[in-house]
Amino acid sequence: MPILSRRAAVGGLLAGGAVAVAGWRAEAQVARRQVVATTGMIADVLRQVGGNRIEVRGLMAAGVDPHSYRQTRSDIALMTRADLVAWHGLYLEAQMESFLETLGKRKPVVALGEAVPKADRLAHDEYADRFDPHVWMDPRLWRHVALAARDALARLDPAGTETYAANAARHIGELDALATYADRVLASVPATRRILVTAHDAFNYFGRAHGYAVQGIQGISTESEAGLKRVQELVDLLVQKQITAVFIETSVADRNVRALIEGAASRGQKVVIGGELFSDAMGADGTYEGTYIGMIDHNATVVARALGGEAPERGMSGRLSTPVVIR
Ligand code: ZN
Numbered sequence: 533m534p535i536l537s538r539r540a541a542v543g544g545l546l547a548g549g550a551v552a553v554a555g556w557r558a559e560a561q562v563a564r565r566q567v568v569a570t571t572g573m574i575a576d577v578l579r580q581v582g583g584n585r586i587e588v589r590g591l592m593a594a595g596v597d598p599h600s601y602r603q604t605r606s607d608i609a610l611m612t613r614a615d616l617v618a619w620h621g622l623y624l625e626a627q628m629e630s631f632l633e634t635l636g637k638r639k640p641v642v643a644l645g646e647a648v649p650k651a652d653r654l655a656h657d658e659y660a661d662r663f664d665p666h667v668w669m670d671p672r673l674w675r676h677v678a679l680a681a682r683d684a685l686a687r688l689d690p691a692g693t694e695t696y697a698a699n700a701a702r703h704i705g706e707l708d709a710l711a712t713y714a715d716r717v718l719a720s721v722p723a724t725r726r727i728l729v730t731a732h733d734a735f736n737y738f739g740r741a742h743g744y745a746v747q748g749i750q751g752i753s754t755e756s757e758a759g760l761k762r763v764q765e766l767v768d769l770l771v772q773k774q775i776t777a778v779f780i781e782t783s784v785a786d787r788n789v790r791a792l793i794e795g796a797a798s799r800g801q802k803v804v805i806g807g808e809l810f811s812d813a814m815g816a817d818g819t820y821e822g823t824y825i826g827m828i829d830h831n832a833t834v835v836a837r838a839l840g841g842e843a844p845e846r847g848m849s850g851r852l853s854t855p856v857v858i859r
Contacts, residue, residue, distance in 0.1 A: 565689050568607075568614040570625050571598050572814035573668045574644055574677075576824040578618060580703040581681040585692045589614075594816045597783045599754045602627040611635060616688050618681070620645035622653075622665035624812075626753065640688060647680030648673050654736050657752050664752050666812070669737040671711040671828055675704045710825055711741075713848040714832035718742040721841035727775055728835060729766060729792070731784040734811035738831070749788040754812075758788050767795035770803055777806030777838040783813040806838025820851040 565586045569575035575590030582588065591607050592598055598620070603611070608631075611617050619625055619632055621643025635641050645667055652673055653663040667673045682700035686693040718726075719742070726744045728735055733748030747766060749758045769775065770792065778793065780786040789805065796803045809831050815821025821830050829847040836843040846852045 565615040565685075566613065567616045567618060567685075567688075568611050569617075570601075570619040570628065571812070572822070573824050573827070574618050574620050576814065577644065577674070577677050577681045577703070578685070580824075581678060581696055581699045582685055582692075583695060583699050585689060585695060586685065592813060594813055594822065595782050596813050597754055598624050598812050599626055601625065603631055615640070616684060617641045618644050618684065620665060622646055622648075622667070623656075623659075623662050624665035626755070640684070642680070642684045644677045644680045644684070647676040649676065652676075654740065657733065658756075664733075664736050666734045666737055666752070668824070669735055669828075669831075670741040671707045671714065672741065673737065674824070675707050678703050678707065706825055710828055710848065714828065715742065717832055717836040717841055717843035718744070719841075720843070721836055721839045724773075725775075725839045727769075727773060727839075729770070729775060729778040730809065730811065731779075731781045731786065731789050732811070734781065735809075744835075749792065750784070754784055763788065763791050763795060766792055767799065770796045771799050771801045774801070775803065776801075777804050779806050779809045779835070779838070781809050781811040782815070783811055804838075807834035809834060819853055820849070821853065825849075826851065 567578055567582065567586050567588045569578055569588055569590050571592050572590050572594070575588050578586065578588045589610055591603070591610070592601055617632065617635060617639065619628065619641070622645045623629065624645065625632070632641055645665060648667045650663075653667065656662040656664055667677070678700050682696045685696045728739065728744050728746045730746070730748050732750035732754050733746070733752045735746040735748070738744065739746035747769065749762060749766060750756065770778070778789055780789050793803045793805070810821060810827040814824065814827045815830070820826035829849065830852055833843045833847040833852060837845070844850065
């Protein structure tokens with residue numbers, strides 16, 4: 533009996549130890565909160581602000597169009613397990629909206645893009661009661677999103693409040709530097725050449741921030757097809773304004789842009805593809821362009837160089853990795 537008791541006691545100790553270790557492990561996992569983000573830009577801002585305290589999974593990879601993206605079964609599983617789900621909102625993820633609204637009744641779901649104040653938003657071209665969702669195109673507006681990420685993470689993990697505040701402040705400093713760089717290189721383009729023609733209307737905030745006229749072949753959403761009439765209008769514009777470069781987008785098929793170039797050529801106006809812009813999706817994971825800062829640096833640098841302005845070939849930080857001008 534005494535031996536048995538002793539064994540029981542030792543067993544009890546061991547079991548207690550095992551429970552303690554398992555408890556510690558569970559705690560370590562809980563401490564690194566699981567966050568799921570829809571677009572790459574939303575995933576990036578959460579990584580910037582969350583640092584090591586959170587683990588972020590982005591649903592939409594490089595080149596994916598958020599206007600038409602619908603959640604997959606594995607996305608649903610990830611979102612169901614996550615501690616926090618963050619999306620852009622402003623009707624960007626049109627096909628995911630009802631799913632996310634339903635999910636929001638059961639767990640924290642936050643639309644970070646909607647932190648941009650209404651007074652700073654642009655109207656939508658098709659819906660009177662909606663706004664243009666492409667707010668990330670102006671890095672000065674993106675600070676609101678960084679602050680909303682800070683607040684959402686602090687609500688989820690109050691112990692990290694100070695870390696999130698410090699990270700958000702640092703990132704906002706980087707956003708300010710980015711905005712200053714974009715202002716400078718885009719202002720170096722001669723005023724008469726500040727016309728940006730792209731595959732869809734993702735650049736209205738860019739246009740407002742930097743004083744560019746912007747024309748998309750498709751509208752604010754990629755859902756509606758561009759008509760022949762719209763292509764013809766833009767060919768007229770290219771010829772009239774002597775525009776020599778138009779831009780393709782990584783998340784939109786380029787056939788409409790090529791139709792413009794052919795249309796202009798048939799009227800004696802040589803137009804080239806000025807480069808590939810990151811409109812609604814960032815570059816590949818692990819590249820500089822796969823970060824928000826890299827994406828906007830790339831766009832500003834490519835546009836400035838293609839339209840006759842001055843910008844360093846490798847961008848603000850010397851890290852641009854893709855060819856900046858496609859001739
Ligand atoms: Zn778009």
